[in-house]
Amino acid sequence: MGLAMRSMNPNLLQNEMRPLETRQSPTLFRQIASRLAIFTLFFALLDIGIVIFTYSQQPQSLAEELLTMEAEKIESRQVAEAEQFAGPPGASRWFASYVDGDASSSENGTLRQPSPNAGTLMDWTRREELAQGFRISGVRSVVVGGDRRWLFMQFEGRGIRPYVPVIANELLQHVALPLVPLSVLMLLFNILAVRRVLNPLRRAEADVDRLDPENMALRISEPTEPREVATLVRAVNRALERLEESMGILRSFTANAAHELRTPLSIMQLALDELPSGRQREELLADNRQMTRLVNQMLDLAQADAKAFETGARVDLADVGRKAVAQLASVAFNAGSELSFADFGEAVTKGHEEAIFRIYRNLIDNALVHAPDGTLVEVSAGPGPQLCVRDHGPGIAAEDIPQIFDRFWRKNRQDSVGAGLGLGIVQRLAQAHGGTVIAENAPDGGAIFTVSFPQFT
Numbered sequence: 001m002g003l004a005m006r007s008m009n010p011n012l013l014q015n016e017m018r019p020l021e022t023r024q025s026p027t028l029f030r031q032i033a034s035r036l037a038i039f040t041l042f043f044a045l046l047d048i049g050i051v052i053f054t055y056s057q058q059p060q061s062l063a064e065e066l067l068t069m070e071a072e073k074i075e076s077r078q079v080a081e082a083e084q085f086a087g088p089p090g091a092s093r094w095f096a097s098y099v100d101g102d103a104s105s106s107e108n109g110t111l112r113q114p115s116p117n118a119g120t121l122m123d124w125t126r127r128e129e130l131a132q133g134f135r136i137s138g139v140r141s142v143v144v145g146g147d148r149r150w151l152f153m154q155f156e157g158r159g160i161r162p163y164v165p166v167i168a169n170e171l172l173q174h175v176a177l178p179l180v181p182l183s184v185l186m187l188l189f190n191i192l193a194v195r196r197v198l199n200p201l202r203r204a205e206a207d208v209d210r211l212d213p214e215n216m217a218l219r220i221s222e223p224t225e226p227r228e229v230a231t232l233v234r235a236v237n238r239a240l241e242r243l244e245e246s247m248g249i250l251r252s253f254t255a256n257a258a259h260e261l262r263t264p265l266s267i268m269q270l271a272l273d274e275l276p277s278g279r280q281r282e283e284l285l286a287d288n289r290q291m292t293r294l295v296n297q298m299l300d301l302a303q304a305d306a307k308a309f310e311t312g313a314r315v316d317l318a319d320v321g322r323k324a325v326a327q328l329a330s331v332a333f334n335a336g337s338e339l340s341f342a343d344f345g346e347a348v349t350k351g352h353e354e355a356i357f358r359i360y361r362n363l364i365d366n367a368l369v370h371a372p373d374g375t376l377v378e379v380s381a382g383p384g385p386q387l388c389v390r391d392h393g394p395g396i397a398a399e400d401i402p403q404i405f406d407r408f409w410r411k412n413r414q415d416s417v418g419a420g421l422g423l424g425i426v427q428r429l430a431q432a433h434g435g436t437v438i439a440e441n442a443p444d445g446g447a448i449f450t451v452s453f454p455q456f457t
Contacts, residue, residue: 032194040183044175051175055167056160063127063136065166067153070096071140074151078144082151090161092133096153099139133158200229208236216244261295293365297421300358300429311433314456315356317347318381324360325379331365336373339364344382349453351433359429360387362422363449367391370447385453392446401439426451 055062070088074096079085087094125138137154155162200223207220219240222233269288275281325341332339360379367377370393378390396404403409407424423439426449430437435453442448 033191036187036190036194040187044179044183047175047179048171051171052167055163055170059134060125060127062163062166064125064138065170066163067125067136067138067140069165069169070153071142071151075142075144080144082153087153087155088157088162088165090159090164091155091157094153094155096151098144098149099152130156197226200226200233204229204233204236211240216240216247261291265292265295294421297362297425300362300425311351311355313350313352315349315351315353317349317356317385317387317453318343320353320356321347321360321379321381321387324357324364328361328364328368332368332377335368335371337368337371338376340376340378342378342380344380346384347382347386348456349385349433349435350456351453355429355432356387359426359451360389362426363387363389363451366422366449367393367447370394385455386450388448388450390442390446390448395441395445396439396447404439405437423449 066088070085074082074085082096082098085096087096123138123140125136128135128137133156135154135156138152140151140153142149142151160167203223204220207218211218211220219237220233222237223230265288269285269292272281272284272288275284321341321343325339329339364377364379367389368391371377371391372393375392377392378388380388380390405423405427407421409424427437430451430453433453435451437449437451439447439449
């Protein structure tokens with residue numbers, strides 16, 4: 001049942017088959033920075049909570065701060081009649097009045113209480129518990145209209161709401177103002193520090209992206225710090241060294257095996273030539289030619305991978321093309337096709353003559369395989385440092401063009417001749433010369449392969 005339900009969910013199947021590189025994951029820098037931000041926010045909230053809890057446990061301090069804040073409001077607004085002031089939010093009853101010398105007289109008969117310092121005015125605050133809350137009374141010195149006056153205030157309330165302005169002011173003055181800049185600075189410092197610590201990883205990533213399987217000598221630059229990154233880079237470099245050694249052994253084996261096979265194949269060719277004419281002899285000769293061609297391609301590929309040649313000599317592509325056409329003329333004749341050569345001028349580049357000859361040979365071999373009987377395979381050099389081989393066969397399917405240079409790729413492994421190495425060798429030899437190879441279809445039919453080389457200087 002689980003398998004059936006799984007197969008019926010195409011979205012899930014598509015997600016599972018999606019390549020790993022297409023799944024976007026957060027960077028390490030982003031993860032660390034976000035955690036630092038959350039950590040800073042958490043401690044800011046914790047600090048706010050501690051302040052609120054501390055003040056809630058000190059009602060007398062809250063009462064003193066509240067009366068001081070209300071007095072400052074009256075003073076800042078220069079209220080001549082304090083009785084008209086609204087008072088703090090959440091106060092069920094509020095009274096304020098300027099007094100002279102004594103705050104013990106009774107006015108309105110309800111809220112005012114005798115001053116504990118009758119006859120001598122000074123700042124004082126008294127908090128009393130009531131059945132339905134609390135009462136706060138007190139006197140503050142204010143300057144109104146240029147004169148110093150004494151302000152008596154008294155209000156009743158309950159709960160924490162009347163103290164909200166006091167707590168908010170404390171949070172602003174003693175938490176937000178010092179904490180926010182400090183937190184921002186600490187966060188920026190940590191982010192910059194993390195970015196600096198991760199710089200070696202970014203450089204290592206860039207070095208890894210520059211690694212080329214064709215140049216196994218490349219290594220990742222080892223940072224001096226941090227130690228963890230340096231240790232990781234050294235481990236990767238050791239792995240690259242082992243990989244280079246293994247690839248070298250494999251390439252040496254391929255080259256040695258191909259070289260060693262050429263001698264017995266040549267002896268076999270001589271022995272087959274001594275056999276009497278007949279169908280069996282022709283089939284054996286064809287098989288031997290095919291094996292010889294494959295061995296030569298393996299040797300060419302091994303030498304191309306190892307870059308066992310210098311590419312600094314002056315090479316005339318037209319001269320090399322004429323030699324290739326002359327050498328392969330008999331092969332074309334046996335295949336029922338013809339070869340032609342054209343020189344369009346200035347076909348000179350830096351390179352290795354034998355390696356460029358192999359490019360010609362593999363392209364001509366490939367064209368002869370796909371050229372119909374009685375058709376012409378056109379080989380040319382120039383204009384400029386380039387060579388071209390064209391056949392008049394069926395051409396290349398559009399979906400096959402991106403794959404034809406892959407090693408061992410063959411569209412039809414049962415009908416195709418060869419092992420699919422020829423075009424791969426062409427591409428590798430062209431790259432070794434700093435050149436490129438392009439395959440395209442001719443407008444009037446057939447395939448065209450163009451190899452471009454750097455300008456000779």
